[in-house]
Amino acid sequence: MNICDRCGSAHAKILLTKGTGQESLCIDCSNEMVSTELGVDLEEQPESIVLKDPKGITRYFKVEQKLFHMGIRLQAEEAIEYGYQFAIHGELDCDQKQLFQELADKVKDGLARQYIEQGIFPNDQAYQTIVDDELVGRIEYNENDPDVPLIIIDGKPYTWEEVGKMMTSYEGFQFHLKIF
Incomplete structure (x- = not known):
């Protein structure tokens, strides 16, 4: 597991390459860096979505926000190995509460049908x-x-x-x- 070079978190998921060096960042530090560069703030969102599937099984999703130079991505990942994953992208100036609602709707729609x-x-x-x-x-x-x-x-x-x-x-x- 990679350690974030900025905060020491054990959850560094991002590897930046600058010239001949590299920097490992966690999502929070990456978001903070991009937010400072762009002057765009991420609004606080719920950290999870909990819904039942058609079989009545309760599904727990961790929600992750990621700020990119081209937009905002919200991802809901089920808290089990190989579970459901859903993501949605929005513009930098989008209504972030609406973007979260669209993600929640996508999760609900994705769980509604069994294949x-x-x-x-x-x-x-x-x-x-x-x-x-x-x-x-x-x-x-x-x-x-x-x-x-x-x-x-x-x-x-x-x-x-x-x-x-x-x-x-x-x-x-x-x-x-x-x-x-």
Whole structure:
């Protein structure tokens, strides 16, 4: 874990390269540096969002604000490994309270739909199937096999093999893969 060169925090996520030197910064110190450079202040926002998914499971999200030279990013990251992540971007002069509300709405909308249904056949064999012929998720690094990514869907990690197994019922169909 990197240590912030300015405040000593053990949560430095940003590495700045200046000439031949480098500086590790935590989000707070980075935001303070950019705020001073631009004369833009980040408004205080709630630090978390808590919502229930369609199965009634309570989901806890940590909200992080990041000030960039081109705008403001708010990110809600579920407090579990490979959980849900949502982000939204706004202009430097945006209404920051409205930006937070848009993030909260995006989290709510993202939790509202499940893309994989799990069940058990009458012979007690478990199965997973794609709901309404659509999958939405994100691609993550796979520590167990760096050559093949994990696919995070419904806040859970799936291997390419597991996604492929769910797609076998679509043999002969065409598909459209769009990365955004």
